[in-house]
Amino acid sequence: MNLLVIRSIEARILMGITMFVGIMILVGWVAINEEARMQAFVRQHTGRSIERGAELYASLCSECHGEDGYGAGDRAPGLNNPHLFGFDPVGEQTVAITTANRTLVRLTEDTEKLLAEFTAAENPPGADRQDEILAQLDELEAQIAEQQAQIDTAVAERVAVLETLDTAVDNGLFPLWDSVVDIETTGDDEVEIFFNSNGTRLTQVGWAGDLHGYIVTTLIHGRPGSARVYPNSTGMAAWSQTAGGPLRQDQIEDLAAYIINWDKGANWTSEDFLAVAQYGKPLADGSLPSEPPPPPAGDNVAGILARWAEMEIVGSPATGELLYDAEFGCTDCHRNGASAPDTVGTVARIRTERLTLPQFASYTIEEYIVESITRPGDFVVDGYSSGLMPANFGARMTDQQLADIVAYLLTQA
Amino acid sequence: MSILPFPSFLDDVKEKGFKKAVFEGIDDSVERLTAGLNVQDLREAFRGENPSRRPNPRLTPHADGFWLHMRPSYFNRDVTGMYPSFRLGWLSTYFVFFETITGILLMLWYTPSPEIAYGDMLTILSNVPLGQLMRDMHRLGAEFMVAVVALHMMRTWITGSYKKPRQFTWFSGLLLLVLTGFLSFSGYLLPWDQLSLWAVTIGASMAEATPVVGDQVNLLLRGAPELGANGLLRFYLLHVLALPALLFVMTGVHYYKVIIHGHSLPPQRENIGEDSAKRVPLDRRVYFVPDVLTNEMMWLGAVTFIITVLCIWFYHAPLENHADPQVTPLGTTAPWYFLWIQGALKLGDKFVWGVAFPSIALGALALLPYLDVTPSRRYAHRRFMLTLAMLLVSATTILSYMGLAKFAVQTSAETEIVHELTFEPAHSKVGTGRTIPFDQMIVGAYTTAQLHGHEDMSAAELIAEINAETQANGQFAQMLDELKNQHVSANQLPLRFRTIPVDEAPKLLQVMEEFEHHLAQEPVELPNVWGALVITDNQAGLKRLDWVVSWDSVLIEGGEVMMDEAGEPIINYASEEMPMLDAAGELMLDDDGAPMMQVLPMLDEAGNPIPERRIFSDHLFIHQESAYFD
Known part of the structure; x- marks a missing residue:
């Protein structure tokens, strides 16, 4: 009863060699597919992380931030929110204005140079050169007018876009907007400065890191000051176990993955601003609550x-x-x-x-x-x-x- | 008289002088290391001179060296085939080395800390080339090793190989079986996912039943009342240090005894009461080199090849969600090789069945060769022992079945049914509700009532009727309340049920049919039941599936539905608090002037009591990349 045992030694050696070569081929085949498999695993794992984050969000966060992430009941800002993800509704126009302004500066410099050459006391240009300069000046003037027109169009467009955002501004988008900027009269530089420091949530709070870090750290330590700016809020709790809350770090990451999944990237439109019920507020506007909050009950x-x-x-x-x-x-x-x-x-x-x-x-x-x-x-x-x-x-x-x-x-x- | 209380180098120095003692010491060490050649012999060998000592010392390493004589130089032809060993002892040894190698590779990427361990698993799967293969092989090898070692024991029992003079070989083998079980079990915890945490929690809790020292043993093992950072570290050290060290030592002892006594021959090839394993006639000898060696190399290749194929196409080590001591998954079980203890625990007392029974069983096994001292190994003479072996196999199988979660564990029907549809991937299975392809999760509310089987009506008519009925009796509103409680966005709440889109979503229909099938199995516990699946959009690429069960409440005590005298389940009727009226129809007031209240059953228009309607829901989120449906 010597089943499965190969009698001839040559056959055994051949069989063994075949098996070892087979193992090497198989492992090699797995190895060259590893890159794709690992990427697929990362995608799958991200998907499941978002699912777990959704579960946590629904049970822990939706009460204040809203089931749809638009913010609820004057308790907390919307997170399904283009402002949080850094979408600038007037970004295109701002870029157009900046570019045109830069071109204007260059054209003006060119004009001044030609004028200086034209009116130079020493070494004045000859008659031919004078005609040439005059022709160039005419051309520059036309170009300047063109750039100016472009700026005017972009500014008008920007005003139009910002006007469509009136409701969002009422809901807290671009806080301090009314007190700082009058869109009709304020100069472009001031508007640019305003957007540079208010255009996204991260610039507004002066966050030096990335969005993921902002969300994760906020989840970890909570928002101690939020009770002062949101009338119905008791203040965002510290959710991480590191800060005495209930969530583990992997759960914090799941939640962050879920929140970041709201990002539409290039597909945000200014309409998305209108769906948000309330926006994040700047915590450091200098105002203090009229009276100190009552002390907590404690545990005695x-x-x-x-x-x-x-x-x-x-x-x-x-x-x-x-x-x-x-x-x-x-x-x-x-x-x-x-x-x-x-x-x-x-x-x-x-x-x-x-x-x-x-x-x-x-x-x-x-x-x-x-x-x-x-x-x-x-x-x-x-x-x-x-x-x-x-x-x-x-x-x-x-x-x-x-x-x-x-x-x-x-x-x- | 020795200087120290034992013979030492100092005695040599005293006796022979320092120089001579040192040189002789060196000579002695070299001779031990080379297995027979001293410094002079080596010098002569390297110079190409003839050896000055006789017999030729250069032959002694070949004749006496340990490493070259680990294996016997020849075997009896009768033990080199499949029968009687089935190669199970060899396979056990193979797995010891296989597990050591794959285990060391995994150790490179593993840190035994609850904060990091699970992330390390993800790293192994997502960022270590061949990491998944190594993990699968290590895990599958561990499962095989337990099975192979257990089968090896059964084979020894059946061929009676434990009999004189191999009693102690059997005993050391039994220790190896126990060590293998604990090795596999201690490795279970290391991924720190839900599966490992709860399987080990259940396993470790058996230690608690030990009398007197149970709590202390439990505390020693877990490092804290609950499994945590210390528990993980302890299990890790057991797994990579203590248990392998013991296993290697015991393997050495076991193998030494095997070689000392020789491989036992098939029972019918020996005279009764005789052990002729060491006396191999010349014509039955099979030499290690080249026959057995090539055979084993071939097996080495074949077994590794098979495991590789299995791990590439057929088996992946499970990894569930991150361990969470606060979420007990439904249907937790111990690892399969400890299921028999879990099954025994369901028979009664924790101490009797969880500690005493396994200890007595193992003790009886250990004593087996000393109790069964009949000389014959022939099958015909061992009917009692062979019957006992079969009884042991049967009992273990039955107890293991009883250990499964589905045996004698009470969970309410609605929880069980919804769990069946939604559970996360575990033991290579997944709730069917998760396997609906993403594009077939069409937003809307669907009900199993549509599938009750009214063949005279079209689906649309049926749904219209169901909608009218559930809107009128408030069951639909009750469902919406439940969904709102479960944080479904108000914008997304369904207005009515819609027909299941059969053509676009065949899998959805299939899952709803399964849902209906499960509900129909429980007419007693869930009377007048309907189930619903509410699919809503949550984010781009993320859907939410709410599973709802609505039924007439019945009286349940101790997990059993209470029956009335007619054998019908007792229905709970809805009641409400009403002010009490006196005979004249005036409000009755208590001493403080508040109206007095009483609890009255609610009646429908015909004056019949209305059954209390219960509702249960659970939900899951499905992301389009999460690929449960591949």
């Missing part, structure tokens, strides 16, 4: 409850519901009981299941809720992962907001 449970009693802070369940559902996104997890305890039945559950535990013996329901929100890590209900609930709600909520949410939860019998 006894202190919070004492303050409420002392300052007579009473929560409103209706406001609380809004905060709970939208502002702080609690319902994103606290629904169905899948990833966190269900919102429905909170009070009953606390009374019958939690407060009966020895460590909560002296607690009131209110105290239990406040502790759960501000110090989520202190006690995690069996069956749910620890560390899932952000630990920074105490720092993000004011006393009033916390009281509103508690009042709302107390209605969830």
Whole structure:
């Protein structure tokens, strides 16, 4: 029973050599196709990264930045936004004006040179030369007039384009536009300077890196100042784990890939400006809020409850519901009981299941809720992962907001 | 009397003087290194003189050297064919070296850190020429190695080769089997994707059931209560350092015992109770050089060739999404070779089935040659042991089947069905919902109700009727609410269902039919069910697919649908809070003057209670480049 064993030694050697040559041919064949395979893998991986980013965006970002990326409810700027991607609606005209201006400078210099030669005291030109100079001057004059006409056309076009963007400007595109520039009277240089520092989001905030870096760093550290410029915003949170948020670096990259996928590159048009609900605002316009924001509640449970009693802070369940559902996104997890305890039945559950535990013996329901929100890590209900609930709600909520949410939860019998 | 408590070089110096001791020491070392030639012999050999010592020392390296005598110089013809070894022992050794080489190549691009490891996998796949091939080969080799080693053990059992004098060979082989399993298992975690994290979490959690020290063992293994940076580092060190070191040592021991006792002959070629492996008659000898050597070189080429072909066209090592301790994928299982333990765990107590049972099973295997001491290796005389072997194979197969996620794990029907359509690529499978070609994902809302089979109506008429019905009973509005909750843009919400575009999107139709088929399998848990697929545009080249299931809620306790006395499922009826009225029709007020409320079932116009309508949805995004449908 010597199956599969080749008797003759020559045949074995031949077979072995064939196999080794076969391996080399196969590996060589794989090797020459590697470049294409690796590129295909990169494309596929980018696609899947965008998919994961879309998922994160929908659940974490769409509340403020809008499901379509146009910005929502005076909370945060649109990201599906030509201004962010550096599209200049009047770029073509600005280039035309700049080029024409440069040509004008050259023509004027030429004219001055000829005039100087014509009127020179020493070594005046001969009669033939004089005629030649006069002819050249005529030609230059015509060229100057032509360039001037081109500038006028481009300026008019630019005005026309900018007029179509009125709604977008009202929504915050080109902030400070009205205070700095009057499109009819301001000189081209000033307009150019304005666009140089306001034409894209990156120049507006003075970002020295690229767009990807801008998006990634913003995701990492959040936007501490945004609560001051967006009336309904509580400030963009720091999303990265590096800065105490919930997302890993690869998730941050997925989100960035998704946002950058909005870029239409050369296909942006000035119409795209009109779809955006609100634009990024310059943070450094010098203005300060009229009164300082109220301090956050913190995570000292006894202190919070004492303050409420002392300052007579009473929560409103209706406001609380809004905060709970939208502002702080609690319902994103606290629904169905899948990833966190269900919102429905909170009070009953606390009374019958939690407060009966020895460590909560002296607690009131209110105290239990406040502790759960501000110090989520202190006690995690069996069956749910620890560390899932952000630990920074105490720092993000004011006393009033916390009281509103508690009042709302107390209605969830 | 020695100077030190053991004989040493210093004793030689004391005895012979320093110079002589040094020269003799050098001579001795050279003779050991050359396996028989001292400095004088070497000098003579290089000068071309005749050897001054007799017998000729130049022959001793050939006659006694270790490296040249790793393999026996001849074998019995009966053990050089396929039977009785099936080359399984040789293949196991082959895979030890194969895995070492491919593993070292992969180590060049790998860092055992949760922040970097997954990115390294992507780099290997996207930026290292032949990186994917190396990874596939390493992974496939590992799977083969476990299988081959296990089969090798079964073969030894069946031919009775563990019997005297090879009892310890069997025991060392069993240790190698365990080491192979752990090696493969420890490598599982390294890519740091969802598959590895959860498979290893399940595997490692078995250690927790060990009595008394369970928590400590678990902590030692994982480096922290949850698998993290330390756990990954520990598994990496186990995988590349501790376990291979043990494996190499044990391989040496095992191989030494094999050579010492010779390869056991086929049972029928020996007299009962006799071990004649070392006495090879001249006419049955097959010499290592050239016959066995060429044979093995040929096999080396053939096996490598087969693995290369498999890894180019038929097998790619899986890589799922980045590991996320907070997202437990549905249907997580241990690696296939540990499935039998996972299956056993479903039988009852974690300690009994997760720790005691595997330990006793392995212990019994280790003791096998000492328990089965009957002298005969003939098959006819070993009916009990052969039956036991078959029972072991059957039990392992059945337990492994029980270890699969689909066996005795309760998940609600709607979750299961939607998961079946949407799951991410895993174990070379992918949810069929992801395989719709991008250009066939035509924006719109489609419902499985269209496929209920009304052959007397055209699809358009049927959809018109479905639309009228779901708009009237509020089920469509309920779906829109659910979509809004799931952050579908208000601009994109569908106005009504549309017919499935059969001609433009045959695959879409196929997926909807599968959806309908799954839903129809659950008439008890999902009464009056319909499913919907809502496709919306999200970005250029990116679509969003929302999968919705809508059904009449039934009472479920402990994962089982509750039945009434007639054997019908108990329906949950919708209820609402109404103010209480007294006999005169006036509002009843409580002590604070607020109206008193009571919960009443909602009734339809005919006065029948309305079943509570439940809705479930999940969604996925598909990018046109992500190529699930290739």
